[in-house]
Amino acid sequence: MGIKRIAVIGLGMMGTPISVLLLKAGYSVTGYDIVKKQIADLVPQGMKPAASPKAAVKDAELIILSLANWKILQEVVAGNAGIMEGVRKGQIIADMSTSPPEGTIAMARTMAARGVDWMDIPISGSSAQARVGNMVFMAGGKKSVFNKVNPVLERIGKKSVYAGKHGDGAMLKLVVNLILYLNEAAAVEGLALGMKAGLDPEVMLDVITTGAASSDLIMARGKDMLAGRFTPKGQVSVAVKDMGLIVERAKQLGVMLPVGGLYQQLLLQAQYRGWDQEDATAVLKIYEQWAGIVRPNR
DSSP, X not given: OOOXXXXXXXXXXXXXXXXXXXXXXXXXXXXXOSSHHHHHHHGGGTOEEOSSHHHHTTTOSEEEEOOSOHHHHHHHHXXXXXXXXXXXXXXXXXXXXXXXXXXXXXXXXXHHTTTOEEEEOOEEXXXXXXXXXXXXXXXXXXXXXXXXXXXXXXXXSSEEEEEESTTHHHHHHHHHHHHHHHHHHHHHHHHHHHHHTTOOHHHHHHHHHHSTTOOHHHHXXXXXXXXXXXXXXSBHHHHHHHHHHHHHHHHHHTOOOHHHHHHHHHHHHHHHTTOTTSBGGGHHHHHHHHHTOOOTTO
């Protein structure tokens, strides 16, 4: 008999669409978020509200975590009325956050001592892609546990992959995100050059998206970038956090990331300018200032 009862803790830009997809797929979903409105917005769609992480996991077979950073995750797990106070033997926890691989490995050991299976199952895909189920899941942990969870993943995503042992899913997510942010850097730099040269934005985007330079990122965000719209699909604050994890892990492994390190500094500059809640492609505004590009009505 497969998994039927699921708890989702963290109902933000990814947790909310995940919850909606689970409800539409017929699962019983209990949700918790520190922001009560996030819970209230999902109750009309059939989600059961919980007053704490401890309460959320009480009857769940699968517990999904979708949290902003590792510090928050640790608080949700081990803090007052946290998961550790309510978790029981036989439950499965799937961390879909972007988490440090070494922290994930340690958390798996801690949970194993309680008879709980911890899986790192981060997601490749933006919040906009999550809303339509265009997500790729990469799983680290026991293969037998992955086989139990995979039917759920297949119902709500595009693809799920078993990456290997504990921490391998988390590590693969860092690799994916590094490539994504460098793709973003290339898009920012190229579009800034074309804008400064006075190219027709529609013609430029058409050629980029139908030619060899196309990517999911520029398909999803190129039009908004050229229009100066930076409504978040992946916030600056998230990109800064992710690049911090990437650079730190690379340092631990003895790997140089000269281009990634430079883009990290540009993302930090966007954060310093107060653009935390804008899309990470807002780095384009820095390039515009450097190049003396003046948009109409700005």
